[in-house]
Amino acid sequence: MMIDYFVLATSVSSFLTSPYNYWAPFAFASAAAVIALLAIIMMFSSFTGRERMRVWAKVKIYDVIFSIMLIFVFFVIIALFTSINFKTQVFGPLNLTPSDCSGPSAVVSGGDIMSLAVCDMYTFNQNVINLNTAIFLIGLRMSFAPQIGIGYTNFFGIQGVGVDTKISPSAPGFETFTGYLLDALYTAFVISQLQLIILAAALLMFSVLMLIGIVARIFVITRSFGGSLIALAIGTGIIYPLLVCITYGYINVGMAKTGLSLTGAGAIAFIGGITGALFTLLLGGLGVPGLSSLLAQFLQFAGYAGMGLVLVPLLNLLIVDVFVIDFSSAVGERMDFMSLLANMI
Amino acid sequence: MMRKETLIVLAVAFLLLPSSVHAGLLSSLTNFCNTSITGSESAAVSSGGISGVVTISLVIVLFMLMALGIFYALGYGFGIDSVKNFTKTEMMESVFTLVIIILVGAGLAFASGAMSFVANLGLSGIQAAASSFSGYVPAPQVSGSTCSSSSYVYETSCSVPGTAGSTCYTQQEARSQLCPQSSVIAISGAGGAYRTMCTNLVGNGVATGINNIIPSMVTLFVLNIFKETTVYAMPYGMGFTFQPFAGLDPVINIVQSQLNIYFVVIMIYVGISFLLIFIYNVFPIFLYGGVLLRSFPWTRAAGGSLIAFFIAFYIIFPAILYPFTLYISTLNANIGAISSISAKNIATQSSYTAIEGLVFGAAMVSEIQGFAESVGYIGVQIIGVLIAFLISYDLVEVLGDVLGAPSLHSRNLLSKMI
Incomplete structure (x- = not known):
């Protein structure tokens, strides 16, 4: 699964690393042609004494020059983003790069912001999946709790006269709670997985939308459309991954710090330990070593997961939406993509 | 059985x-x-890695101010009012950002x-x-004196009864010394x-x-x-x-x-x-x-x-x-x-x-x-x-x-x- 994301994230990298080979010549040639055309209109309007047309052509020439400037700004942004290793130079010193995303064994090797964001999101989702699996297995194991029947039916020496009862050694009410918890976690996980898919396409969206946007912004009639695409490209391609690196980086590092391992032998030990403790909670749970620390680890891990599943997506999407709306208003047509998305859904 | x-x-x-x-x-x-x-x-505030962002921001704002000055000159030269107005507004925004940076730079x-x-x-x-709160028993009149009975100051919630012969506490002392979790601490x-x-x-x-x-x-x-x-x-x-x-x-x-x-x-x-x-x-x-x-x-x-x-x-x-x-x-x-x-x-x-x-x-x-x-x-x-x-x-x-x-x-x- 990760390989698919990785391929998607890097397959368009040539757009990003060598934009001048693909579209910059076309963009500059188009700009030159449009400026030439507008200059002719300006001269013609001067000869014919049509002042309004002359002012209009002058403003449009300024707009094209501004678009050319945007192309250069785009080059600077590309140079900046391809020269910085966000893993080691930016988020590493802040302790926001999880161990799964740093070093030679990282699931995504690139140090650019998009790769790091994909890695952060992927790591978080894996943690949530592991948590869900652990909760499911804990609930499943708890359902295997044997019920013990005890009784005495030989009172007064008469067979068949007496009393019996049944004792369930599992913690009462826990199965119901794990059911609710699983429902909530799996529902919220859909949003998280959706974020990963969007992030995996961040590089693609940035490259393609920026390409179309800058070229479209050169032409007079497609200027506002181009501006909106540029806003969407920067919002989804840079701002959103940046926010994911900060927020999910912190959450992933925090999850790792809890010391709870939910994969391999660690998961087996945890599930075994906690179910064993819960089985015997009422029958001497104090004797199970480390029960309180297991529960504390579990609560801390689940707390981070809850934060990343509920609050953080809202916060990130809100900021990206605000950026796209205001930025698109500044450079093109106002675009409220979250409202559009909500209306479509 | x-x-x-x-x-x-x-x-x-x-x-x-x-x-x-x-x-x-x-x-x-x-x-x-x-x-x-x-x-x-x-920790993020005191981390050396991120404090450099303030310097970078300062350089960017100063660069922006310079660029806006050039734009204003171009707008003035070509007589484009929209450029002049845009640069004026942006200059004010840059100055505002400068103020924020100075505030942030001060920690x-x-x-x-x-x-x-x-x-x-x-x-x-x-x-x-x-x-x-009714949970507190009235304090003795003299702080530091010896309690004559156990009915003096005690904190019911943390089960620390006053003991005859021990040091009396005022209500405030009882709250802060006997039951510190209920004391009110000013934020610093x-x-x-x-x-x-x-x-x-x-x-x-x-x-x-x-x-x-x-x-x-x-x-x-x-x-x-x-x-x-x-x-x-x-x-x-x-x-x-x-x-x-x-x-x-x-x-x-x-x-x-x-x-x-x-x-x-x-x-x-x-x-x-x-x-x-x-x-x-x-x-x-x-x-x-x-x-x-x-x-x-x-x-x-x-x-x-x-x-x-x-x-x-x-x-x-x-x-x-x-x-x-x-x-x-x-x-x-x-x-x-x-x-x-x-x-x-x-x-x-x-x-x-x-x-x-x-x-x-x-x-x-x-x-x-x-x-x-x-x-x-x-x-x-x-x-x-x-x-x-x-x-x-x-x-x-x-x-x-x-x-x-x-x-x-x-x-x-x-x-x-x-």
Whole structure:
């Protein structure tokens, strides 16, 4: 699964690393042609004494020059983003790069912001999946709790006269709670997985939308459309991954710090330990070593997961939406993509 | 095969065993608050790596000012009014960003100061409430003198009675020395306030949940045993059986519902604690990132919204929440854990009396009352979170307007998304 994301994230990298080979010549040639055309209109309007047309052509020439400037700004942004290793130079010193995303064994090797964001999101989702699996297995194991029947039916020496009862050694009410918890976690996980898919396409969206946007912004009639695409490209391609690196980086590092391992032998030990403790909670749970620390680890891990599943997506999407709306208003047509998305859904 | 008496003794033993299971858990969680919220300010603020962002932002703003000057000259030269107006507006924005950078460059002392000021405003009210709380026994007249009887100062909530012959305390001393968890401490820095809130939420909120979950589980355990109890009167294979407590289902359902709510209580309190930890450690990065993004005209909206989020949620949100967590602490210290249901009662009474009391008598009333009080804790805390959130949210919108992210306000985005 990760390989698919990785391929998607890097397959368009040539757009990003060598934009001048693909579209910059076309963009500059188009700009030159449009400026030439507008200059002719300006001269013609001067000869014919049509002042309004002359002012209009002058403003449009300024707009094209501004678009050319945007192309250069785009080059600077590309140079900046391809020269910085966000893993080691930016988020590493802040302790926001999880161990799964740093070093030679990282699931995504690139140090650019998009790769790091994909890695952060992927790591978080894996943690949530592991948590869900652990909760499911804990609930499943708890359902295997044997019920013990005890009784005495030989009172007064008469067979068949007496009393019996049944004792369930599992913690009462826990199965119901794990059911609710699983429902909530799996529902919220859909949003998280959706974020990963969007992030995996961040590089693609940035490259393609920026390409179309800058070229479209050169032409007079497609200027506002181009501006909106540029806003969407920067919002989804840079701002959103940046926010994911900060927020999910912190959450992933925090999850790792809890010391709870939910994969391999660690998961087996945890599930075994906690179910064993819960089985015997009422029958001497104090004797199970480390029960309180297991529960504390579990609560801390689940707390981070809850934060990343509920609050953080809202916060990130809100900021990206605000950026796209205001930025698109500044450079093109106002675009409220979250409202559009909500209306479509 | 065992005798009925043995069964009852075994059941009572079950009740007493897990009485301190939660102690280690609470201790671990409280330690987690202290290790996650370190220093007097967020580590992100003092980290060397990020402080360079201020310098970078300063360079960018100065560069922008220079570029805008050139643009203004071009606009003036070509006679394009729109360019001139644009550059004028941008120059003002850049100067505003410069002011923000200077404030940030001076550290977050201003943020801590602002937070302390707002939070301390609420403390006088809490102080008064704590002083007049009926849980405190009137103080002796002379501090430091020898108590002549045990009826002098003691703190009911932490079970520290005054002892004849020991040193007397004033009411204030009793509160601060005998029962420090209910004392009111003025805020001097952001880190201290966040730590206090987190440990209060865990030590009182989560503790309330756990203190009730375990007895409730034990109660369910015992009730289920009673419910399943069958009496046989079938000598030689003929006769009848009956279950004397088969009608316990309504009681079992109530306790089960309480148990579910206590699970939710723990989730809510842990959630708020993590929210505070997250804000403390991550939102300062938003401030720096916001300053950097605000330096560019085209990314001003993102930068402005990040700074707005920082001010509203790093400073104002916890400042408003702080008195509520103290209030919870004071209440919890004076009322104590609510677990009137019969882990204790059943253990200390005969089983039949306890069950009879649960079904017909005061134990059930006491249980429901205790449950309502416990849930009241959550209610107060949730009200606090809601008030703090609403005010912070409103502030985000207003600040968004001021800082160049008008869509936060005009589009009512936050409420739409929520």
